[in-house]
Amino acid sequence: MNTQAALRPYDVVLVGGGIMSATLGILLKHVEPTWSIAVYERLPELAAEASAPWNNAGTGHAGLCELDYTPENPDGGIDIAEAIRVNEHFQQSRQLWASLVEAEIVGKPDTFINPVPHMALVHGTDDVDYLRRRFETLSAQPLFSGMRFSAESKTIEGWAPLLTERRGLYEPFAVTRDVTGTDVDYGSLTRQMFAHLEASGVEVHRRCEVRGMRKNNDGSWQLRIHQFTDNDRLTRWVDTRFVFAGAGGWALKLLQNAGLPQVQGYGLLPVSGRFLRCDNPELVAQHHAKVYGRAKRGALPISLPHLDTRVIDGKRALLFGPYAGANPKLLKHGSMLDTAASLRSHNVGSLASVHKGDSGLIRLLLTQMTATRGRKMAVLREFAPAANNGDWTMIKAGQYAQLVKRDANGRGVLQFGTEVVSSADGSIAGVLGASSEASSAVSILLDVLERCFPRYRGLWTASLRDLIPSLGQSLAADTRLARHTMSRTAEVLGLVAPDNLP
Ligand SMILES: Cc1cc2nc3c(=O)[nH]c(=O)nc-3n(C[C@H](O)[C@H](O)[C@H](O)COP(=O)(O)OP(=O)(O)OC[C@H]3O[C@@H](n4cnc5c(N)ncnc54)[C@H](O)[C@@H]3O)c2cc1C
Structure with a gap:
């Protein structure tokens, strides 16, 4: 293991190479082209987690x-x-x-x-x-x-x-x-946005994992980063005025690490997703729609079944699902210890009570997780009654990190959708809860700009309207x-x- 001293301070560090970081990078580069921005992604590829095309359903x-x-x-x-x-x-x-x-x-x-x-x-x-x-x-x-x-x-x-x-x-x-x-192929969009950012001087570091952070006396942050090479690991420190935790299922871990009081009591319920995929050209040619059904009572919105046309790399295919599965990872390429590592004295109670209080939900999840192939095909046949087992292959989708918060009585409550969390001084922000929100990335990140850069609000509005004319x-x-x-x-x-x- 090698250790390197702190490099130059950045104006902005984006942690994670998914659609949230890419979109924030594009917005910031547009309004402040001279700001120094660095991106750190732990995997060798960008957009390889929830934003990858087959890891989500691609619905706009x-x-x-x-x-x-x-x-x-x-x-x-x-x-x-x-x-x-x-x-x-x-x-x-x-x-x-x-x-x-x-x-x-x-x-x-x-x-x-x-x-x-x-x-x-x-x-x-x-x-x-x-x-x-x-x-x-x-x-x-x-x-x-x-x-x-x-x-x-x-x-x-x-x-x-x-x-x-x-x-x-x-x-x-x-x-x-x-x-x-x-x-929408959110993976392709993400990679294209990052290619532009790199060409515009944004540093994009792959195989670099942000492992820790602490606040400097001047209010900036120092990040501890592990850079992985084929046979070594280098540790480096990086200073930055602003950190964005665009780390998908690992965002809570980063915000906990930063000691943010705003995430006290927050926990994550991991649910893995699976899809049935069909590439039979005859069937693919017959279906051109995303068909959503109605969820069973008490079901998570993430288990709302749908039969979709997908267009990825110019090729059409069909997708059906998602089917929930059990897996304690908070990222598809995460660790089996992810959920355990996110436990704190302040969130154990809320997580335990959501399991206890929402027994209907847990039963439903268990039913889905233990469903046989035949039962899974039966759900598909509610949409496409003539569906043939042989045309469909089960694939692993992305990992959901379902946010759990405490209610007024201290009980854990499942939160649907995405929540933006930021520190009081606006020097750090993150996006929690990974369901269905790549399509809302722009409004989520406009919210981040609004909360974390209030001084610039007036200055940036006209410039942002170049990109989003109906803003406001x-x-x-x-x-x-x-x-x-x-x-x-x-x-x-x-x-x-x-x-x-x-
Ligand atoms: C099964 C499924 C279906 C979905 N369907 C839809 C849909 O149809 N429509 C829709 O709009 N949304 C959908 N979503 C949600 C959508 O995929 C996510 O909202 C979106 O991709 C999240 O983007 P992100 O950038 O926050 O996270 P990600 O794409 O997961 O990116 C986070 C990145 O951060 C990296 N990272 C994590 N920790 C660190 C660290 N410490 N240091 C460095 N890098 C780190 C990870 O490796 C990863 O690349 C779906 C999600 C799932 C799981």
Whole structure:
């Protein structure tokens, strides 16, 4: 083992080579081109964890098909606030990506984003009625006016024939379809953003793991980094004014290490994901949609099943899942000791109580984890009744690190979505909870800028609007702006524009 003295201080260090660090790097490089930025990634490759294309489902989440974003109110109305929020966030991502394509910072749009209709599928009279009411409420909104509803077998067959082939007609079923939906290869996008950052002078260090950090007297941070070579390990210290923990499932570990009081009581529940994958060209050619079902009562949103078209490296394939699995790692390439190492006296209680209090959830997870291949195929056949075992291969997806926090009574509660955590002085921030949020990366990182660089807020706004023109405005509240923004990004990114915005 070799040891090296501290190198030059950086303005910014991004820990982790996934989509969160890449996006923050792009935003910071745009507003402050002279700042020195370094990236440290522990693996030899960038975007090899949750952001890798087959480690996530590649859905551009926009609230078009995810039924857990639109719960029913007790009065029978549909609460669409979350769907609108998610869609607004995705429109910000689309705007940044369109700006990057226009500036030739990333390559052709089809190298990372492709138009794939988003559909929601339900069975049974009650759920069909729910879906119809959801459609009526959402499609009146400017961001959802491209949505269509059908309970007609013939129409559904035209939209997605795998859903109707050999389906018994005894049970009512219905779908919605929105052609403005997308499939995103977050891995390709991440690698392209990093290639641009490297070409612009950002130092990107691979096989370098941030192992520890401490605060210097002047408020900056000193990071301890292990650099791995084929037969040696070098330890170096690096000073920086600002640290971003874009470390996916390991972000909590870094924030704990930094002694952040904001993460007191936070713990992580690891759940591994698996997908069924199909490359049979005949089947792949028949399906062009991401079809989301309705989660069983008490299920985690991450176990919401869906049958998806994927477009990766110009090749189409189908994906079905996810299926939850047991694995104590917090990163796919992490350690079996990850969860144990994240335990602290302040989070053991909340983690234990979530296991105890949410016995329905744990039962459901256990059922999924112990399901045989036959049971897994049976879930797929609820979507594609004619699915043939031989066409589908089980693959390992990314690892979920589900955030658990204490409620007012000190009990552990599972948190869905992503949480940005930052220190009071704004010198360190991180993103916790890894589900479904690559699509919201831009809004998440705008939040980081807002919290950690308040002095620059006014200075940066105009510059950020070059990249995200609608910044600070609500599209949901402005039909003209929504129409203009969606059409512009659809044109640049090669997507489908909604044809009938009011
Ligand atoms: C099964 C599954 C399906 C999903 N489906 C979708 C979807 O359809 N749509 C969507 O929008 N989102 C989806 N997500 C979520 C999405 O993948 C994540 O939100 C996103 O990829 C997280 O990006 P990240 O940069 O935070 O983390 P990651 O991509 O995991 O990157 C973190 C990086 O940090 C590195 N690292 C960690 N610790 C250190 C350290 N100490 N030093 C140096 N490097 C370190 C890791 O090696 C890794 O490369 C899914 C996630 C999973 C698991």
